[in-house]
Amino acid sequence: MNCAECEILLHALIDGELDAGHTREVEAHVAECSACAEKLNAFRAMHETMSAANLKEAAPAGLRERLDAALPALPPLPAQPARSAVRREFVRPSRRSFFGGFAAGAVLSGAVAASLMLTVFRGDGDRTIADEVVSAHIRSLQPGHLMDVETSDQHTVKPWFDGKVDVAPPVIDLTAEGFTLLGGRLDYIDGEPVASVVYRRRKHIINLFVAQRLGSAHASVSPRTVQGYNVRHWSQQGLDFWAVSDLDAVELGEFVGKITAAVQPNGRS
Amino acid sequence: MLARLPASLTCPSLSGTANGGSRVCQSAGRETMAGYADDAHDRARRFRDAALPYLDDVYTLARYLMRNAADAEDAAQECYLRALRHFDTYRGPAMKPWLLTILRNVCSAEFSRRGRREVTGDCEVDTRTEDMPLWQEPNASPETSLLRAHDGETIRQLVAALPQAFREIIVLREINELSYQEIAQVAGVPVGTVMSRLARARAMLRAAWNAAEGAAS
Numbered sequence: 001m002n003c004a005e006c007e008i009l010l011h012a013l014i015d016g017e018l019d020a021g022h023t024r025e026v027e028a029h030v031a032e033c034s035a036c037a038e039k040l041n042a043f044r045a046m047h048e049t050m051s052a053a054n055l056k057e058a059a060p061a062g063l064r065e066r067l068d069a070a071l072p073a074l075p076p077l078p079a080q081p082a083r084s085a086v087r088r089e090f091v092r093p094s095r096r097s098f099f100g101g102f103a104a105g106a107v108l109s110g111a112v113a114a115s116l117m118l119t120v121f122r123g124d125g126d127r128t129i130a131d132e133v134v135s136a137h138i139r140s141l142q143p144g145h146l147m148d149v150e151t152s153d154q155h156t157v158k159p160w161f162d163g164k165v166d167v168a169p170p171v172i173d174l175t176a177e178g179f180t181l182l183g184g185r186l187d188y189i190d191g192e193p194v195a196s197v198v199y200r201r202r203k204h205i206i207n208l209f210v211a212q213r214l215g216s217a218h219a220s221v222s223p224r225t226v227q228g229y230n231v232r233h234w235s236q237q238g239l240d241f242w243a244v245s246d247l248d249a250v251e252l253g254e255f256v257g258k259i260t261a262a263v264q265p266n267g268r269s
Numbered sequence: 270m271l272a273r274l275p276a277s278l279t280c281p282s283l284s285g286t287a288n289g290g291s292r293v294c295q296s297a298g299r300e301t302m303a304g305y306a307d308d309a310h311d312r313a314r315r316f317r318d319a320a321l322p323y324l325d326d327v328y329t330l331a332r333y334l335m336r337n338a339a340d341a342e343d344a345a346q347e348c349y350l351r352a353l354r355h356f357d358t359y360r361g362p363a364m365k366p367w368l369l370t371i372l373r374n375v376c377s378a379e380f381s382r383r384g385r386r387e388v389t390g391d392c393e394v395d396t397r398t399e400d401m402p403l404w405q406e407p408n409a410s411p412e413t414s415l416l417r418a419h420d421g422e423t424i425r426q427l428v429a430a431l432p433q434a435f436r437e438i439i440v441l442r443e444i445n446e447l448s449y450q451e452i453a454q455v456a457g458v459p460v461g462t463v464m465s466r467l468a469r470a471r472a473m474l475r476a477a478w479n480a481a482e483g484a485a486s
Contacts, residue, residue: 063346
């Protein structure tokens with residue numbers, strides 16, 4: 001063993017991660033090399049000092065109490081919460097209200113677990129994306145979070161995305177067909193910026209996420225349900241689309257049908 | 270900052286139990302409802318028992334990654350929210366590395382939301398620090414110099430001053446006490462990278478430690 005190898009492996013020795021064979025090799029090297037022996041001693045002393053210093057931070061009492069108090073007290077509720085129309089107050093939610101959201105999330109997940117209607121996509125790479133897309137949808141319903149650009153004019157929304165995302169998302173005005181264009185928003189899914197075009201059907205919000213690559217390519221529309229939300233995913237014109245809403249499956253299907261028709265090369269986007 | 274559920278969701282779920290319950294009982298029948306309630310309650314209790322003991326670990330890593338208490342608290346909270354959401358499909362690994370992986374993702378997402386790149390992959394490691402010699406001779410003699418700074422606050426500051434990738438690996442090993450395999454999983458790098466990065470991180474920490482003591486004495 002040379003010194004360069006020893007410099008790496010002596011840490012594994014200190015941390016108890018070395019097998020017997022390598023342990024013997026390191027010890028044999030250290031017995032003959034005073035420089036490496038000195039390093040081993042110094043790093044071991046540092047490791048032991050740090051272990052003894054109890055460096056772990058205690059979580060703030062408030063955080064612990066909020067988590068602790070809410071978890072066992074979960075009320076049984078069906079998956080679909082009553083949802084009022086999206087509010088627009090520009091108020092930063094308090095920690096308490098956020099935490100209320102935590103409890104609600106727990107209820108939703110619990111409901112999903114118990115629901116016989118749930119379609120489970122185990123081992124499906126898109127499932128993680130679907131979860132994130134639904135999380136982004138739920139987040140967007142937070143007061144003040146729905147829109148970055150608020151207008152029903154598609155010619156205002158489309159240029160707004162310029163330079164913010166690496167795609168030019170199709171922005172289609174479907175107001176005449178009962179889907180009101182509300183505006184656009186920049187979101188982050190899977191760590192990447194994603195364009196979201198926001199529509200409304202009656203009191204139901206639809207987020208249409210558009211990105212160059214977001215999940216696997218699906219030529220046909222792939223439906224699923226996550227936490228009680230309907231999700232539709234498809235690929236068209238080299239873009240990935242994810243539509244999410246609490247709208248029922250039939251109406252969301254109608255929405256998707258209108259978007260796919262309009263995105264066609266001879267469509268109107 | 271991080272993913273928040275709408276406040277409008279909270280009221281019905283927390284205070285509207287009676288209404289929600291009776292509505293379901295009418296449509297779904299008593300047995301199903303009772304089974305469901307047990308299920309959700311049992312699940313919440315299992316999650317609580319399994320995950321809450323690691324709150325200090327989660328908060329500590331959050332504190333070192335986010336660098337301030339309020340952001341760390343938000344990140345830890347979001348971590349538990351996500352963990353609960355995925356608890357049904359959780360099949361291992363051990364709970365602590367699983368939670369820390371989620372926390373790290375939460376912090377990454379927050380950094381990229383802010384347009385900073387702090388908790389990303391290997392490529393983010395500053396090449397200048399990679400090229401530094403592993404060993405820098407201390408000014409004082411090695412046996413005595415290290416052991417003077419017993420006080421935790423000094424050590425915390427030294428760790429906090431390390432570049433992100435090295436700070437993270439020191440915290441995961443020395444404070445969260447993860448194995449190399451678990452660190453590899455949390456940081457999303459091979460075990461070999463964990464070993465070389467840890468050697469580098471400890472060398473940097475030791476150099477800073479010696480410098481601090483040199484300045485103090």
